[in-house]
Amino acid sequence: MAVFELAPCPAMQTKVRAEVDDPLHGRLPGYDDLKGMTYLNWFLKETLRLYLPLNAGPRICPGQQFDLLETSYVVLRFLQEHAGLDGLSNEAQPWTENYTLTCSVGQGAWLRLTKRELGQVSA
Numbered sequence: 001m002a003v004f005e006l007a008p009c010p011a012m013q014t015k016v017r018a019e020v021d022d023p024l025h026g027r028l029p030g031y032d033d034l035k036g037m038t039y040l041n042w043f044l045k046e047t048l049r050l051y052l053p054l055n056a057g058p059r060i061c062p063g064q065q066f067d068l069l070e071t072s073y074v075v076l077r078f079l080q081e082h083a084g085l086d087g088l089s090n091e092a093q094p095w096t097e098n099y100t101l102t103c104s105v106g107q108g109a110w111l112r113l114t115k116r117e118l119g120q121v122s123a
Contacts, residue, residue, distance in 0.1 A: 002047045002075050007087035007111050013079075016040050020079050034072045044071055084114030 006013055019039045035041075045068070061067070078085075087110070 001051050002044055002071060003078055003085065003111065004087065005047050005050075006043070006075075007085040012043065013085060016043060016075075017079050020076050024080070026080065029073065029076055031069070034069055034076070037072060037076065040072055040076065041068065044068060044075065081116060082113045083116040084112070086112040086114075 006016065016039055019037055023036070024033060048068075
């Protein structure tokens with residue numbers, strides 16, 4: 001859901017990508033790198049608030065920190081590998097969510113990806 005939310009917002013993509021590219025310069029992130037990505041972490045927490053409130057009420061999910069760390073890594077690597085994320089509208093069907101063991105989009109989340117050139121880092 002995070003990548004799907006990021007796709008239609010070029011300004012947000014630019015801000016998150018700059019936070020990813022500036023300190024890493026294409027290298028794989030470590031734990032400290034991920035924890036220092038303030039804007040990326042803010043974005044992920046907001047996405048969770050919209051779709052799956054893990055930190056609601058007195059019973060906070062015990063795996064929340066691991067989940068955020070793992071999701072940060074996946075989104076960060078996605079941004080390192082792809083120059084463009086474009087959301088494709090699927091207006092033929094209304095937006096639906098399936099709530100089972102995990103949350104999923106009923107009709108899928110369609111994206112158009114543009115692969116980054118080797119060594120390409122945002123300016």
